[in-house]
Amino acid sequence: MSSAADRDRCAISGIGATEFSSDSGRSALSLATEAALAAIADAGLTSVDVDGIVRCDLDAVAHNDLAEALGLPDLTYWGTSGPGGAAPGGMIGQAVGAIRSGQANAVLAFRALNGRSGARFGQAGSGPGSGAGSGGGRRVGGGGKYDEFFAPYGLVAPGHLFSLLARRHMIEFGTTEEHLGHIALACRARANANPAAQMRDRSLTMEEYLGARMISSPLRLFDYCLETDGACAVVVTSRERAGDGPHPPALIRAVAQSAGPEPQVGFLYPTLMRKSLTTQTSKSLAETLYRRAGLGPDDVDVAQFYDCFTITVLLQLEDYGFCAKGEGGPFAASGAIDKGGSLPINTSGGHLSEGYLHGLNHVVEGVRQIRGTSTSQVPGAEVCLVTSALPVTTSGLILRRP
Amino acid sequence: MSQPPGRLRPETDDHDTGGFFAAAAREELAVCACAACGAVLHLPRAYCARCGSWDTVWRTVAGRGRLYSWTTVEHQVHRSFPVPYTIVLVELDDAPEARLVGYLPGRPELTAGMAMRVWFEPVDDEGTLLPQWIPEPETEGA
């Protein structure tokens, strides 16, 4: 997917999701199966038509698990595309590559997790130490993990890293807590309009945002995303095949992945070694994605930004070129990201207020905007940007109306 | 510095990073550098992509730096680290390509760019020392 010839040749023709909850009472495979069946039916297909599955590295459900659960006649293509939230843009890219190269006709991309009732992020390695008799606890790092430079200091959760990025943005540009609050409020307001959002009934004011307890300064409770049990899935096919389905296809204008000009080792914390903490892989990703799409930020009508934290969105507003570097805070506070603004974001509520499905619910909502069926529909939306997690690596895509 | 027993300790014998902790055990702060072109290779690795050399050295540095960023953790996620505590990110004076992390108890008063000095904290009775950072009173101008 590197040339204009690949633009708009494939499409997302089906979307599916389970209920988003805090305790599904079901297996991740069961959740994945329900979301996949919904996406296949939404595409006007049956399981017999699906011959490819792509997933993220962290999913408990393997490609063959889901193939078995769905009763696929044969799975002839599968792939994984990186950890958790960084994966969705890459997953769609793999699907497009498989279809364009004749390796598959209909590819499922999915994410399923019991992110609240099961293994919770930021809780890994919190068991008792194993260093009995040495006066010390468990040893961490080594083997290329590089955790030995971070975990012994209590840098043990993604929120700690993003708090360091947020503080640095405040130091360099004078960004304020209220600036971040506007991002939390925008996502919450969209969730309040979305009956499927976990926070559908919970409004949020700036006073409540600023009054919430600090988790790791400068980030408060509502700077953090939700924890969610659930699953999302989408079906990717050729544009022609998608045109036979019941819904208007969401054309995949372009996809991209990026590890940035200074690739970092490891999974998360080594990003602290980048020359600048306030310009992330989303900057290089945006350059590649816009070039492949033949589009720029001015062409984007609506965006679904990966939002594990409010600061994640603020960095991307700058890196994707919607405002100058350092201006993300004032831009967010200007109303631009709200309904009716120049760039409405996270129209389902995002991770901050709809649910935490590792970026795949952002893809699903992007398709709804292109179809015109979002609960916070942007009138006449023709181009939707969908991004995946940063900072060590990232990915993203642009969807377009036919 | 009082932390509960059983806190996390660094793996100290990794092929690429072990030299950092070997230096720390001698109460020296060292960064990995390319012996051919001098590039600082942090986080430590065996190969210099800048000049193609496989010859690396552990360069002793002064153990002084500037506070680059910090966060005070108020919500506990790990039993080894009771809240509140503060994670600092320090940029080294004589190797600004390298940033190192430190732990401070509580909610210390901190300002961006303040001078920081290294010290070495024993984290077990096997001789493992962890480089740590504390604010240093400004004595020289600034």
Ligand SMILES: [Zn+2]
């Ligand atoms: Zn070199």
